[in-house]
Amino acid sequence: MSFSEIDGSGAVLVAAQRRVEMVVLKADLSNKTTRATLKKLLGGPVPAPRKIVNNVAWMAPDELLIMVPDGSSADGLVALLNAGVKAPVLAVDVSDARAVFSLKGNHAREVLAKGAPVDLSPGAFGPGDFRRTRLGQVAVAFWLEAEDEFQLVCFASMREFMFDWLVNAAQKDSLPGYF
Amino acid sequence: MLLLKCPCCGVEGEETEFHCGGEAHIRRHATGSTDGEFASYMFERKNPKAVVFERWRHVFGCGKWFHAARCTVTLEVFATYGAQVLAPPKPVIAKIKARRPDWRQK
Known part of the structure; x- marks a missing residue:
């Protein structure tokens, strides 16, 4: 950094x-299928309430903040999440x-x-x-x-x-x- | 100072982290209601001493709305509960009765 x-x-x-490149994700985190999909896409578990794991932070019951690792881009992650989650979802690049x-x-x-x-x-x-x-x-x-x-x-x-x-x-x- | 526990994210915070949204469980009177009903819905609020039900928002935290049952005299918070209800749930009433045996729900 x-x-x-x-x-x-x-x-x-x-x-x-x-x-710092970061992405906000809005999705229903209580949905099991969504959690499983996110786990696959993010390459790690969805954090428990009020926790941060692997630079993925729990913001609210329907919101995650994802710090994009060096070497990959927020744009790529936004596209990946918006296309990959088969439920109402919104990922936005909030780096700026x-x-x-x-x-x-x-x-x-x-x-x-x-x-x-x-x-x-x-x-x-x-x-x-x-x-x-x-x-x-x-x-x-x-x-x-x-x-x-x-x-x-x-x-x-x-x-x-x-x-x-x-x-x-x-x-x-x-x-x-x-x- | 009030100490509230947000039922959405589990944070136990003091009141400056939250914002009060006024009296809870108000019945909306709009289309088809009389002028009196609408005026009452719009302007009239209960102002009891002791037990009140209020809407609160965890404005500096998870941003969610919830309900709180508290005492205006001692600032004791009896319970907080989710926003998706039209009336206080039974466990909340029980908690208030345990602390204020004389209280009657109107």
């Missing part, structure tokens, strides 16, 4: 990633509509906990968990990429505001040291 903007002045490294950030450092949890009404203690939120919520006043979703690295996605229109918000929240000596 490459970054368009990085700030390492705070207690946590905040980085805005360059365009989203912004993705990385938060790297031991205190990444504390930066997010400042603005999100979520229990972010290591026991309550671990690798594989995926949470849609708000950060400050911005609708976001985040998950753990590694033990000390969060990935965060929000609408592209919020990119600059979100970056500034994260840099501000990550300032040195501003973290409560709770976790």
Whole structure:
């Protein structure tokens, strides 16, 4: 992954990633046939509610967010999904509509906990968990990429505001040291 | 602060993650109804003290609508349940009765 903007002045490294290819899929995920088809097309299981598996995230009971792996294109995946699922389905390339950030450092949890009404203690939120919520006043979703690295996605229109918000929240000596 | 559990995605969040959609289980009066019925449907809302049924939307989460039964006095949430019902289901009523024995459903 490459970054368009990085700030390492705070207690946590905040980085805005360059365009990440991703696809939103709307389909009835409770349907067994659809799940089986998706498993085949995505090359992995459909994640359980509020989970992320192999860069496929559970967004809602009828929605998945799929991060397209390097080397393949969102266009290809959109065509594959729209043609492959034999049920009412809609896959859309949302790469240009989203912004993705990385938060790297031991205190990444504390930066997010400042603005999100979520229990972010290591026991309550671990690798594989995926949470849609708000950060400050911005609708976001985040998950753990590694033990000390969060990935965060929000609408592209919020990119600059979100970056500034994260840099501000990550300032040195501003973290409560709770976790 | 209210603590609501979204029955669609299972998230237990506080109220800033949700948005209230007003009184639940309202009967729509439109074509063929009298002016009085329509005015009542449009403008009149119950405003009880204690137990209320409301519609809520998990606006910062999965985006789905659901119902909640809660108390306006103590902010206790008795239960949340799916949006695809016309009246509170029996288990929800039972939960409210267990906490508020004097309460009568109108």
